[in-house]
Amino acid sequence: MSFQPTSHFDPGLNLFKTETMAAHLTPREPVLPDPGKRNILITSALPYVNNVPHLGNIIGSVLSADTFARYSRARGFNSLYIGSTDEYGTTIEARALVENCTPQELCDKYYAIHAAVYKWFNISFDIFGRTTTPLQTEITQDIFLKLKDNGFLEERMTTQLYCEQHHSFLADRFVEGECPDCGYVDARGDLCGKLLQSLELIRPRCKVDGSVPVTKETKHIFLELDKLQPEVEAFFQESAVKGAWSSNGTSITAAWLKEGLQPRSITRDLKWGTPVPTSLEGYEEKVIYSWFDACIGYVSITANYTDQWEKWWRSPDDVQLYQFMGKDNVVYHSIIFSATKIGTHEPWTKFHHLSTTDYLT
Structure with a gap:
């Protein structure tokens, strides 16, 4: 048919x-x-x-x-x-x-x-x-640079999981392990309700080949969400009521804000993605998250x-x-x-x- x-x-x-x-x-x-x-x-x-x-x-x-x-x-x-x-x-x-x-x-x-x-x-x-x-x-890139100019981006050295089998840093989506909060054994950092960092997972493994990754240092740009929390929270309190957000959207957002926003990396050691602006030295091999x-x-x-x-x-x-x-x-x-x-x-x-x-x- x-x-x-x-x-x-x-x-x-x-x-x-x-x-x-x-x-x-x-x-x-x-x-x-x-x-x-x-x-x-x-x-x-x-x-x-x-x-x-x-x-x-x-x-x-x-x-x-x-x-x-x-x-x-x-x-x-x-x-x-x-x-x-x-x-x-x-x-x-x-x-x-x-x-x-x-x-x-x-x-x-x-x-x-x-x-x-x-x-x-x-x-x-x-x-x-x-x-x-x-x-x-x-x-x-324009938005990225405006955040930088306004003081909401910061460079930090980070410790990340690195797969020695295929010689690559592992993005959140490609690390699986046990969630320390709920015990789910196939949790991923980018899609867990707590938005975990991959390093927080128990017994992490590379999703590509199943190998046990090692830790390695690399530098990245972080969006300082903590500095923006007061304005984000004020917007949320007004919009969620005025716009009648769905209940799960409201509860998930409120829980995040109650826990307190933390800076989060917005660059990755990848090749396929929007390039980091060329004005930032040392990021030629990185892309925006x-x-x-x-x-x-x-x-x-x-x-x-x-x-x-x-x-x-x-x-x-x-x-x-x-x-x-x-x-x-x-x-x-x-x-x-x-x-x-x-x-x-x-x-x-x-x-x-x-x-x-x-x-x-």
Whole structure:
């Protein structure tokens, strides 16, 4: 049995173009905010493009965001719905090794698969973009340098886990071990509820080859979240109530803030990622951490949609931002992405509503 989707994807434009039963519609002019009216900016979480999408991707963020986007348009609101694949980080490098191709070739392959799946579901993205674009590099590096200029970045020597089998520092995602908090034996530092450092895991092992890693020193740039906590907390207290955040998004964020924010590394010893700005000496072989970089992807995707992207992302009085994701992504959005925007001292559009779902089991 074959299914014929009712939308067309144009990879040259990165646009989903919807059609009626009778006629194909040509791309419309970019949707822009209209001051004085209700303007809604909607995002779905950006799935890694190292594999085919799974049902959790659809349930966790895409269908709910799409439903809300259709509702907003039906109400006559100026609504922009953006999605993308997340294409940087260790997961991409590792999968490319398995498939014997370059990271870029891997991203190209799975981006097309993701686009086809969402087309089949007739998801009404205004743009379905990618994070591997020149604008992603430009905007991410600009934000990075503004944080540095404002005193929120600090260089530190760190001790990290290093795999002697394949001669590489291990990013959080590629270290597994026992969680000291809950005892889960296959915990990963980047996706545990406490957002553990990999060194905190008990009996750590390299996920790539199963070997026991050693510790080794390396220098990195840290985002000083502790300095930004008062402003992040004030924003959260206001927005979570005013925007009626989902209960799990609220509780996860509140728990993090209650424990107290700590500086967190935002660079990695990798090759595949947004380069650290060249003005920082000694970072030529390092990239910006994908979880810092990925959320900025929402901005760069909008910039690829329209050169007037700042009307959406620098208009906090005119635009309401609704973000949809699974609960494992909450802290990267509600804490780190919010802190990142606050730390630039620029008028960014921040959350109005955060919608988060529990795991699909």
